[in-house]
Amino acid sequence: MGRIKFGTDGWRAVIAEDFTFANLDRVTQATADYWKANAVAGTEQKVIVGYDRRFLSDQFGRRVAEIFAGNGYQVVLTSEPTPTPAVSFAVKDQKAIGGVMITASHNPPAFNGYKLKAFYGGPADPTTCSDVETFIDRNPVQALDLDSAVKQGRAVINNIRAAHYKAIKKLVNFKLISKSKLRFAHEALFGVGAGCFDELLAGTTCRVTTLNANHDPLFGGINPEPIARNYVRSAAYLKKHPHDICLVTDGDADRVGGMDGRGNYLSTHQLICLLLHHFVVNRKGRGRVVKALTTTSMVDKMCAAYNLPLVETGVGFKYICSEMLKGDVLLGAEESGGIGFPGHIPERDGILAGLMLLELLATEKTSITKLIANLEKQFGPHRYGRIDAHFPLEKRASLMDYCAKNPPSKLLKSPVVDVKAYDGVKFVAQDGSWLMLRGSGTEPILRIYAEARTDADAQKLLRAGVEITRKV
Structure with missing residues (x-):
């Protein structure tokens, strides 16, 4: 069935490989169970479900709605592909316990995703996401087909953009x-x-x-x-x-x-x-x-x-x-x-x-x-550059450890005055230029970021970042 792991912003995977209806059932049931076990004062047992324009997003959204309805939640399903902020706004505006947005945002077309929205109308915090993961496969999936849910008043299909x-x-x-x-x-x-x-x-x-x-x-x-x-x-x-x-x-x-x-x-x-x-x-x-x-x-x-x-x-x-x-x-x-x-x-x-x-x-x-x-x-001028490089996942931790322990003494002839290693590793020079290496939270790639006074210098820093990766 595959492991479901939340990244930088939700769970994302390739459609038909890991992003399947079976895995979607598992994570949705886990979310329903989590919210049942963690009621929020002042909210209703209501969930807002939205979806984007990706392949099968409307069907994935429909399935999510059916599982929440089957678990006793009142469900509002968007009537058309809808911006994520409209879903988040509806969660807070309608005092829902949370929301789900079916989207992989900027990822390649082969991907889809499951963004979890908390009662305050924003992304669920990392603790909530990891707690939802612990509920996966605890209980069998319960679902109520959407037509029946609508007839029984457990689900409504609405356009939420106007609000x-x-x-x-x-x-x-x-x-x-x-x-x-x-x-x-x-x-x-x-x-x-x-x-x-x-x-x-x-x-x-x-x-x-x-x-x-x-x-x-x-x-x-x-x-x-x-x-x-x-x-x-x-x-x-x-x-x-x-x-x-x-x-x-x-x-x-x-x-x-x-x-x-x-x-x-x-x-x-x-x-x-x-x-x-x-x-x-x-x-x-x-x-x-x-x-x-x-x-x-x-x-x-x-x-x-x-x-x-x-x-x-x-x-x-x-x-x-x-x-x-x-x-x-x-x-x-x-x-x-x-x-x-x-x-x-x-x-x-x-x-x-x-x-x-x-x-x-x-x-x-x-x-x-x-x-x-x-x-x-x-x-002053600030020129920025970024490279997205493929890098073996199993070597990423060693790379970050190497970067944190072996910072360069200079960036573009300016002394390195700070090393930040709480999310990737960022080297900051005295003149304000910087270089950073960080693994993507949603894709198997390494991002290298740099900023300097000129485009040419930003590119030099990016090349220096690539050289660092070759040492591991």
């Missing part, structure tokens, strides 16, 4: 965006974000062009991840048809990426820094800033300049979520483009992040490239 749209509209200056006459594109990467901005901004002066919006379980031959190599087609379109900005959402629309209006790549790090600038300078916000340790050090410099407390976490939004639950967080962000906002659920939300970027442009009435240039003038 999410209403909530995020209140978090931005929607009137300002509506009058801005912004002309922007949305690269949906064939994911569930397709159509969201068209619906949100219908009847406003904004003009939306949605690219790659069709439902294609093969994602047009790419992985639905907001990185430059997946933007080739839309970048070519924007060169011929300029816009003010192009927003990008990943496969389940919980993360954001971007291009300027002419198809030039904007890194997730640049977008994070633009939003931090907007929250401090334009919105006059204060509070703690939380970032995953693979996120640009420009955030550190901005926090120092604005006198904001900075908290650094391991990789995975669940760690940022736990900080958001403590309160007083101005912004929570991770390298992959996941951003969490105050006054909302403790969850990354690519749709809300897109609206916030539109609010920034409507407020400053300046091009996105000028805004980035202004940030670099103030805090």
